[in-house]
Amino acid sequence: xxxxxGLLYGIGFAMQPGVLIYCILGVVLGTFVGVLxxxxxxxxxxxxxxxxxxxxxxxxxxxxxxxxxxxxxxxAVASILMRLPGTPQSAVTALDGYPMVREGRAGVALxxxxxxxxxxxxxxxxxxxxxxxxxxxxxxxxxAADYAAMxxxxxxxxxxxxxxxxxxxxxxxxxxxxxxxxxxxxxxxxQRFTFGQTEFLDGINLVALAMGLFxxxxxxxxxxxxxxxxVVERIxxxxxxxxxxxxxxMGWPTLRGGALGSFFGALPGTGSTLSSFxxxxxxxxxxxxxxxxxxxxxxxxxxxESANNAAAITAFVPTLTLGIPGDPIMALMLGALVxxxxxxxxxxxxxxxxxxxxLVASFGIGNLLLLILNLPLIGIWVAMLRIPFRxxxxxxxxxxxxxxxxxxxxxxxxxxxxxxxxxxxxxALAAFSPALLLLGxxxxxxxxxxxxxxxxxxxxxxxxxxxxxxxxxxVVATAALLLLSLWQAWRRxxx
Amino acid sequence: MRRDxxxxxxxxxxxxxxxxxxxxxxxxxxxxxxxxxxPGFFPTVLGAMLAALGxxxxxxxxxxxxxxxxxxxWAAAAVLASIVIFGLGLSRLGLVGATAASVLVASxxxxxxxxxxxxxxxxxxxxxxxxxxxxxxxxxxxxxxxLP
Numbered sequence: 001x002x003x004x005x006g007l008l009y010g011i012g013f014a015m016q017p018g019v020l021i022y023c024i025l026g027v028v029l030g031t032f033v034g035v036l037x038x039x040x041x042x043x044x045x046x047x048x049x050x051x052x053x054x055x056x057x058x059x060x061x062x063x064x065x066x067x068x069x070x071x072x073x074x075x076a077v078a079s080i081l082m083r084l085p086g087t088p089q090s091a092v093t094a095l096d097g098y099p100m101v102r103e104g105r106a107g108v109a110l111x112x113x114x115x116x117x118x119x120x121x122x123x124x125x126x127x128x129x130x131x132x133x134x135x136x137x138x139x140x141x142x143x144a145a146d147y148a149a150m151x152x153x154x155x156x157x158x159x160x161x162x163x164x165x166x167x168x169x170x171x172x173x174x175x176x177x178x179x180x181x182x183x184x185x186x187x188x189x190x191q192r193f194t195f196g197q198t199e200f201l202d203g204i205n206l207v208a209l210a211m212g213l214f215x216x217x218x219x220x221x222x223x224x225x226x227x228x229x230x231v232v233e234r235i236x237x238x239x240x241x242x243x244x245x246x247x248x249x250m251g252w253p254t255l256r257g258g259a260l261g262s263f264f265g266a267l268p269g270t271g272s273t274l275s276s277f278x279x280x281x282x283x284x285x286x287x288x289x290x291x292x293x294x295x296x297x298x299x300x301x302x303x304x305e306s307a308n309n310a311a312a313i314t315a316f317v318p319t320l321t322l323g324i325p326g327d328p329i330m331a332l333m334l335g336a337l338v339x340x341x342x343x344x345x346x347x348x349x350x351x352x353x354x355x356x357x358x359l360v361a362s363f364g365i366g367n368l369l370l371l372i373l374n375l376p377l378i379g380i381w382v383a384m385l386r387i388p389f390r391x392x393x394x395x396x397x398x399x400x401x402x403x404x405x406x407x408x409x410x411x412x413x414x415x416x417x418x419x420x421x422x423x424x425x426x427x428a429l430a431a432f433s434p435a436l437l438l439l440g441x442x443x444x445x446x447x448x449x450x451x452x453x454x455x456x457x458x459x460x461x462x463x464x465x466x467x468x469x470x471x472x473x474x475v476v477a478t479a480a481l482l483l484l485s486l487w488q489a490w491r492r493x494x495x
Numbered sequence: 496m497r498r499d500x501x502x503x504x505x506x507x508x509x510x511x512x513x514x515x516x517x518x519x520x521x522x523x524x525x526x527x528x529x530x531x532x533x534p535g536f537f538p539t540v541l542g543a544m545l546a547a548l549g550x551x552x553x554x555x556x557x558x559x560x561x562x563x564x565x566x567x568x569w570a571a572a573a574v575l576a577s578i579v580i581f582g583l584g585l586s587r588l589g590l591v592g593a594t595a596a597s598v599l600v601a602s603x604x605x606x607x608x609x610x611x612x613x614x615x616x617x618x619x620x621x622x623x624x625x626x627x628x629x630x631x632x633x634x635x636x637x638x639x640x641x642l643p
Binding site: 047167174185187188224400402421452 | 509541551571578581583606
């Protein structure tokens, strides 16, 4: 089957009423679940997994995929309007999306997020259709040393995000890496920094960390803020839509983010988090006036949102073509397929073409549905901002607690949110960037595992990072970035 | 002169965290070799790095003026207390009791006098929470306080 035949066949398959209804169900449910802070695709997919017993494997996968990328749209809404990112990816969206809301440009921020999410998904789908084979080969060419070098580049590149001082940003990344060490060490089984608490054996709960650092800290800062006692200003429809200037600013970041996300999404494990941070860092670098970032630059919303949605699509490449799930959500999807007796892998494209092409077509249809569903909702979300903050924040706190609790069912995690929230509030007072802490925390265990593996394979020879061409490229880029940052800091001091 | 206290304290606190993590890892976890890294290697290196970065942030700030930040101890105390109450109360007071108690405490620092709106808010949020999480998302939680 050629690509075009496959695509046409897939569209026909996904448009069948019996399949389309599950696609719609998935994206609608995903959006609403994504808006709830802390309850992401993971919880919704686990909830729906039993339902998939009663429907065909294709419909099941299409529905679960719909929940997955639908939750990303919803997550962006919560992150922009209330600075409540449920995932590290949407923490990047809050960096500029939330300042835009404070400027009274909530509608524009939401529109930018929706439109670039859609565009990013389309780019991801095109890459998936044309380059699926090449991407899966590229992903397998990445060895442990290459992964470690790539993630270190990501951390260094991101360290300029959300702060003017490189040292402050890098300190937050390092603190995040250190917090990522908490829990059982995978290689030796030693319990690190658990202090005898069994709740720490699996490490710190990521959702508790994100909610405490962002949500709780933000609530504390705003409780008595006179600006938040009802944003009374009338917001007409014109303010909801971006002006010509905004649209012009969104174009390139969306395209660049989509390309970046498509590539990184295919790499198991790191994909969408790294790509949204890298997209933000890149936009800041290429911008004519980088000082606008963090104060409501629409590029800072469009680029990362496009990147993480493109990555969400291409994340299916290793799952479907190699049978290797890149993250826990993909592992659940794989589980849904295995329940139906389908073993994803290199042979699936030939053995079950309707599965592959139907899924690809459903990505397109689902994202279009999301755009149609979400654009009219922008007005409703913005209207919500007129409610005085005192009516909202107690509910936000309860929702955050329940969202965190839903992950592992431990009340310990709720108490942890209070502790993390205090730390997050203090960090915010001293202008340290919580997004970078989160990035370090997510990548920490992956970097450590790959670093140790790489050095084990090379028998302790660190030259492995310069001998492998992919790793060497990342190392050189990291060194160049560090030198550039040092030079800029030095120039600022002498100027 | 008004010093840049946020950076000084923030940097020093990070340096202290880094130093203690480094020391703890050195004392209790095996460093290993470069070829076969032990569980202590990564935390030791990171702790040392954090200590250095903390000092890099703090020391230049000593000779710099900064903007004082507005601290809100009451808001912080009420918000954090409401989370702790929810966490501790969930299994004992049930979803309804824990939500009501935590909403009431959280609403205390809001800059609006009066108790009527606080009661209305408590009722509304409790109802919404039960509808969304207990009936909508079917989370298995006790609804009502456990009787002794």
